[in-house]
Amino acid sequence: MSPSSSRTTIYDVADAAGVAISTVSRVLNNSSEVSDTTRQRVRDAIDRLQFQPQRMARSLASKESPGIAVAMPSFTSLFFVEILKGIKDVLREVGDTDLMLCNLGSVDPEASLERFLSRGAVGGLLLTSLPPSTEVRTSLQRMQGPVVLLGAKDPAFDSIWWDDARGARLAVEHLIGLGHTRIALISAHPWSQAAEPRLSGYTAALEAAGIPFDPSLVVRGATLKHAGFSEEAGAEAMAKLMALDNRPTAVFAASDVQAFGAWSYARDNGIRVPREVSIMGYDNLKLSRFLDLTTVDQKMQDTGRRAAERLVARMASSGSGEKLNTEIELELVSRRSTTKAP
The missing domain is CATH 3.40.50.2300 (Response regulator)
Structure with missing residues (x-):
């Protein structure tokens, strides 16, 4: 029995044709940016599923x-x-x-x-x-x-x-694998949704490796902007860590922008990265690729x-x-x- 056209969506067509819904949309709008082979595959899927496109492409476009x-x-x-x-x-x-x-x-x-x-x-x-x-x-x-x-x-x-806890654990396990045992966390302010799970992943990785948790190594900057996910907060937190008598040899920043700030502080104060301190981020922003920042890719x-x-x-x-x-x-x-x- 053929599927009901009233219940078939552009998502179904894309799945049947093996393309993104944006490609289906291009075909529906007669775009020249689709190859003849792909266009025919999409049209075949539309015919097979008896898809009536007016509800999506036409209603959105016509306001x-x-x-x-x-x-x-x-x-x-x-x-x-x-x-x-x-x-x-x-x-x-x-x-x-x-x-x-x-x-x-x-x-x-x-x-x-x-x-x-x-x-x-x-x-x-x-x-x-x-x-x-x-x-x-x-x-x-x-x-x-x-x-x-x-x-x-x-x-x-x-x-x-x-899964932010899993991502944070990935990051810290990478640093542990490099031989670091004194690993700091630059966290966000507690009202941020991501703060708690990334702290949880950090502590879980330490515990699994038998490394004692040191609360003095979990810091955040004073800047409140973006709940502490900022370059300014990263630099402020790094200043606290570098002022410790027993400095960390690695710093996991809970976001790339915090890592940028931490790296900036290190550079301005003659602290060599990564020779004296490794810095790890979280996000994989476009800029991180150019700065050569190790990070967790959230895509x-x-x-x-x-x-x-x-x-x-x-x-x-x-x-x-x-x-x-x-x-x-x-x-x-x-x-x-x-x-x-x-």
Whole structure:
């Protein structure tokens, strides 16, 4: 029996053709950026699934949809900028779609989201780095459009997320493997969603290696911007660590930007990296590749793209369907900012 065209989505077509939904969108919009072979494969999938595209490509392009909203703690932090690039890539390929931005901030993100949602309906919402509380979950379920969570998970919504505890453990295990036993952590402020799991991964790696936990080696900067995920906070924290009588031989910064600040402090004070101290980051920002920073790759741009593709697919679907629960695989990227313990 042929699948019902009323329940077939662009996501189904992309899966059947073995392409991204952005490629399906290009075919639907007669773009010249698709090869003849791929175009035919997509058209065959459309015919086979009896897909009727007007609900997605046509409604988004014709402004029948109220538009797509992206809510995240910051639009200037390099981490979130990378995610936003991936989101914009998809929306650019889908067509002329309204994009609304909600800056959640880091102080009271739930209140910021509630204020944004009270202003009117959106066609779909991509919510980043905010695990829904009971109150927020209720507000999201009242929305007329679909919701995709990025960097958090909830069974009520499509969720694409990272295991920060596992990522932090990967980072610290790398430093332990280089012979370091005195390893510091530059953490974020405690209200950051990522602070606790990255601390948990750090302590778990030490415990597994039989290295005693030293609370004096867990520090954060005074700067509150971005919950401490900043170059300034990284430099301030590094100053504290380098002032210790028994300095660490390796520093794990809970974000790349903190690592940039720590490295800057070391350079300005004649401390050689990695000869005297290894520095490890977390994110794999574009700049990290040029600075040769060892880090944990969160694949932010690709993750943003995947989340946006899922949201567009949901907006095209007439049914709810099974919720997506996808963990993004984290990868260690070893570069020249880390070396064997002195």
